[in-house]
Amino acid sequence: MNREAAWVAVGKQDDFMPRVGRVILINGVEVAVFRTTEAVYAIENRSPHPKGGPLSEGIVSGHYLYDPLHDWKIDLRDGCVQAPDTGQARTFAVRVEEDSVYIAVM
């Protein structure tokens, strides 16, 4: 990474319902944020499926997300699509400090 990541405060933890995605538009990029029992994850709100579509409305299980339109199973930690499908969604680093959620943007 050449540039230092900038951390953007996107809200309090409570602003995110457990396992229900929420879209934050950061510098024109739609980021879907998910608070799970384990952590808070940020992933670009665009399915890696060839037909695209949003991810924010998917069903969350652990650190996996089920694409709402195509039912692809995506790992929220690295954006990797699980077999038998393939692909990767872009993910963003997330930091939670004193209940505030920060997302790293380039």
Added chain:
Amino acid sequence: MKRKLQLVVIGNGMAGMNAVEQLMKLTDSCDITVIGQEPHPNYNRIMLSYVLDGSKTMDDIVINPRAWYDEAGITLHTGTTATRVDTTRRVVVMDNGHEVGYDRVIIATGSTPFILPVPGADKQGVIGFRSIEDCDRMMEAAKLYKKAAVIGGGLLGLEAAKGLVQLGMDVTVVHLPDFLMERQLDEKAARMLQTELERQGLKFALGKQTQELIGGERVEGLRFSDGTELEAEFVVMAVGIRPNVELARASELAVNRGIVVDDYIRTSAPDVYAVGECTEHRGVCYGLVAPLFEQGAVLAKGLAGVETKPYEGSVCSTKLKVSGVDVFSTGLFLETPECVCVTFHDAWKGTYKKIVLKDNVIAGAVLFGNIDDASKLERLVKQGAEMTEELYNELTGAGGCCGTKANAAADFADDDIVCGCNGVTKKMIVDAITEQGLTTLDEVKACTGASRSCGGCKPLVEQLLQHVLGDGFEAGGSKQGICGCTTMSRDEIVAAIREKGLRSTKEIMNVLDWKQEEGCSKCRPALNYYLGMIWPQTYQDEKESRFVNERMNANIQKDGTYTVVPRMYGGMTTPAELKKIADVSLKYNVPLVKMTGGQRIDIVGVKKEDLPSVWEELDMPSGYAYAKSLRTVKTCVGATYCRFGTQDSMGMGALLERKFERIDYPAKVKFAVNGCPRNCAESCTKDIGIVGNDGGWEIYIGGNGGIKARLADLLCKVKTDEELIEITAAVLQHYRETANYLERTSDWVERIGLEHIHKTTVEDAEGRKQLVARMDEALSSRSEEPWQQVISDKGLRDKMFGKVVFQQ
């Protein structure tokens, strides 16, 4: 980091690229460079015949477009010829003077058509049939010339000849042996084939040896060894292929007819491999595609350091790709003294079947006219299966009228699409079954995606499983859980929820030992439904376990916008409501307003963040067009206005809609209420269809107009409105309690039986009362109108629909 292995592939054809693809599935430890002579990305050469007959275009047969190489990180040089592998300096030398260093090299230079060494073979208008350029030349020639000759009555020659006939040329196939395809067929099948092809317009000159091509600069005809001549302005040579070995020779590798490789596809030089038609393995040069895949698999595993069985040669099977001609051969096909043959010749149907046995082992077969058993025979030959009484009956259709079962999927061609939603071909499914040892529908679904979307192809996929696995497959035989997270069935889970008093999805998953702690997109919505159905008063619905549409209370569209359908009870609205719909649609700039099939209005293309405001301004209840719930009650005008009407269908429709809306059902539920038997509101395709007549109502159930059309069954006739409502309530509650999640009434009725439903909801008055009581309990504890709920809960509205924007 470990340095990546430098792999250079010489040849950008099917063999090389298939090996690369197989390798990439096993490891990413190689840096791959591909050197290709042809100026385009690689394509499926087997499909050239389809390009020629016009059923496919060049684009259709490209296997890996250029972008694939980029994405895979492969360096591709097209239009470049590798001239030599310098095994001492470990570099590949190219004709443009450049060199590429290697750790491993794969030579996949393929083959070229063999051009007969006769005088005149170099004349204009004489070509081979091997590449896209040859296809182009043939199509060009067909525009200018009339008479063509194809030398070679083998697979490729016949396909080329048929292509030229289709392009409008007058084509004669010249063949040295006395019958066609002598390397794949016996004489009987060959004669039947010839007759069929003659019917399709081909001419034949058999037993003819071409001695000279005559003419001026351009070819004008052929002269045969018996002195006769044949006029031809265009000649295609399809007499066989010659492995391309120049590079191997220049690199001082061992070469006979092809590049000699061992059982691990290695050439005589260390770290140099060769694959496909350029090779010679145990004295055999293959010219078909199957060996190429099999060699590629062994090679890829070897390179990836994965343990592999040695390659011991291929059993070759052939299918002629000429429409309307079904020919197949595999393994041994000629009778020799040590062989025993089972033969059937049906001259009336024009079919022929021969199974060759050697020491009672199925060693080969020839089929003509009907090739349903092709894949089965191919498998048996590969396995070296022994002929048994059972197998004999199966293969010959003997032993009773049901000797062979109809299997529609077996008739599919390899590249026919089985699953139209996900573009999965028969071959992809069959390959997945054979290569990965799949045995169940769910495994095929998970592995290939077939039947994952609409499910309409499930029977076909089951047939394919049956077809490939034979007796090893039992439809629905092995125990299947409701999803991959559990082995428990729906009934077992529902019983456990009741018996153990489980109160949340989390509790179910803990107690019943779910494999994935928080479940998946299949089980979570199902469990959420079962819990709500069993504990109507107390269960707290889990939003996060609802499908997107039910969570958002609107239908998501492919671009991420939503549709909004307000309730219009019984399909009735008012000018004031229409005006509101129009105003809101204008204000929020929706791209489309559409009538639905259920007598309502669909506002399409609403942005997620606008949904709460749209609902608020409409000030109408949600039509639940997104839910596993009561959707629409379609009505006709009925006795109120219609001159035929005998009952107040609009009034009854609106009443039923109000009564049964807003609770969860296993799947969506649609009603229709008609005022007379003319049935204008189409009861026969609804979950509950009601038909009024003089003196009462008829209740139909289990109709469906969707994926699997089904006409509704008449459940009973009733005299009063009260009875109608009571029986409807009982049927719906019985459905809620016994159907699988997502099971429509059409499937439910077929599964548990109309008779059983009749007994429970019509005959058994006491049981009916209890069902109605449980329905009333569910109705009395139903949730608040969902749109109002969002509008009035500011926090929920922001968290679920609000858009947060950051700009730096």
